[in-house]
């Protein structure tokens with residue numbers, strides 16, 4: 095096991111799963127920038143022998159699981175490839191959590207909050223869904239696999255489950271939520287919880303290094319509508335940008351799987367992070383700062 099060589103306590107050694115993925119790449123850059131010891135792998139999570147061999151070879155203190163079947167070009171793919179989706183998002187994710195458990199390795203899972211939809215008890219202007227609320231969105235097979243795996247995985251006492259939603263990076267990478275909606279012919283206009291990666295990924299490392307486990311809604315506080323996002327984008331990043339809206343009903347005619355729209359309650363997350371002196375900005379302020387960073391970097 096890795097030690098820091100001074101007082102004998104274990105220094106963190108991170109192993110990122112899903113190494114070629116978008117979130118995984120951001121995690122690697124972040125950890126390298128923090129001067130942490132970090133490795134990544136593309137080994138398939140469901141392949142127990144290879145997973146075990148990789149864990150024993152690298153001997154991480156922390157696994158960051160950013161692997162998952164997300165579908166290409168989008169989650170509609172999962173509707174037509176259910177077995178492959180289960181293999182990664184259920185069998186693989188649980189297998190990796192279990193192999194880590196047996197070796198005493200902390201496992202952070204980059205999961206999703208797209209398991210809810212607004213209902214009477216959870217209106218868009220309410221406090222949002224709690225970590226303890228049962229999932230109420232089964233409109234897509236992708237979300238269904240994520241719901242079921244979370245229900246089981248939460249019983250592993252080495253797992254930290256972070257529910258991201260509509261992640262946003264400081265560039266215009268194709269997987270960035272802003273890039274996606276800026277390219278759509280028409281967008282719905284509904285308030286949602288979003289994850290600004292620059293704010294939340296450092297928080298994931300803090301939580302992991304402190305050995306936190308359990309489920310956390312992992313978004314900036316608050317909810318922001320598509321039109322609010324695109325208005326800020328136009329005002330700060332791309333002057334003159336225009337877009338068109340359509341209704342949820344019209345949207346449902348051009349997509350195969352349903353899309354979750356919801357606000358998550360972030361009280362548990364922000365309260366925990368305060369213990370470590372870390373604050374996550376409200377989503378409106380977070381977007382403004384994100385777009386200012388884009389502008390400063392010359393992104394258009």
Ligand SMILES: NC(=O)c1ccc[n+]([C@@H]2O[C@H](COP(=O)([O-])OP(=O)(O)OC[C@H]3O[C@@H](n4cnc5c(N)ncnc54)[C@H](OP(=O)(O)O)[C@@H]3O)[C@@H](O)[C@H]2O)c1
Nearest residue numbers: 112114115116117138139161162163164182186205206258
């Ligand atoms: N981006 C979002 O909108 C979003 C929102 C909420 C949550 N999340 C979750 O966050 C995680 C990372 O997302 P991302 O946007 O970075 O996705 P991504 O770019 O598609 O990366 C996922 C990576 O996981 C790999 N992978 C898939 N199945 C695997 C398996 N069974 N074993 C090992 N690796 C496997 C993929 O490799 P192959 O391509 O070779 O299969 C890919 O490199 C995913 O679990 C996703 O569900 C993403």
